[in-house]
Amino acid sequence: MHIKFDSDTLSLITLFSNSTGVIPKDCINLGDKVIFTVPMGEAAISIGRNGETVKLIQKLIGKDITIVEYSDDPVKLLENLLKPIKLVSGYIAIDSNKHKTLEATTASNLNGKKIKLIKFLMERYFNISNINIK
Numbered sequence: 001m002h003i004k005f006d007s008d009t010l011s012l013i014t015l016f017s018n019s020t021g022v023i024p025k026d027c028i029n030l031g032d033k034v035i036f037t038v039p040m041g042e043a044a045i046s047i048g049r050n051g052e053t054v055k056l057i058q059k060l061i062g063k064d065i066t067i068v069e070y071s072d073d074p075v076k077l078l079e080n081l082l083k084p085i086k087l088v089s090g091y092i093a094i095d096s097n098k099h100k101t102l103e104a105t106t107a108s109n110l111n112g113k114k115i116k117l118i119k120f121l122m123e124r125y126f127n128i129s130n131i132n133i134k
Contacts (some may be wrong), residue, residue, distance in 0.1 A: 003124070012061065019057050020046045025070045029035075034063050035117070037070045038073045065118075078104055083117050085110065092128070101130035 013027045026037035071077040075090040086107035093101045122128040
């Protein structure tokens with residue numbers, strides 16, 4: 001994963017790091033929402049007790065924040081993205097042309113925004129453009 005950040009994104013990363021003590025792996029500014037991808041095991045620290053840290057950052061930047069724990073395993077990352085929805089099953093299929101497809105089954109239906117986010121991050125981190133979620 002090699003991602004370049006602009007100065008606005010670097011400012012958000014610095015604010016997040018200074019507020020939480022956690023250095024995010026990625027920051028995606030979607031206009032009205034900012035997604036921070038943090039190392040495994042760092043989400044609770046990033047959120048803070050009773051969500052106080054996230055609330056403070058949201059107030060400072062005037063945008064909603066989502067925190068996702070990163071994983072080198074695309075299925076584990078999907079599981080993290082789905083929370084609190086349970087992942088029933090998931091696997092990566094590779095066809096004869098080396099195209100990767102993420103196949104997954106969830107315990108309940110997903111909304112369109114969540115599916116767009118999953119597709120965006122799977123493409124960004126793992127070059128997986130085909131995703132089938134049931």
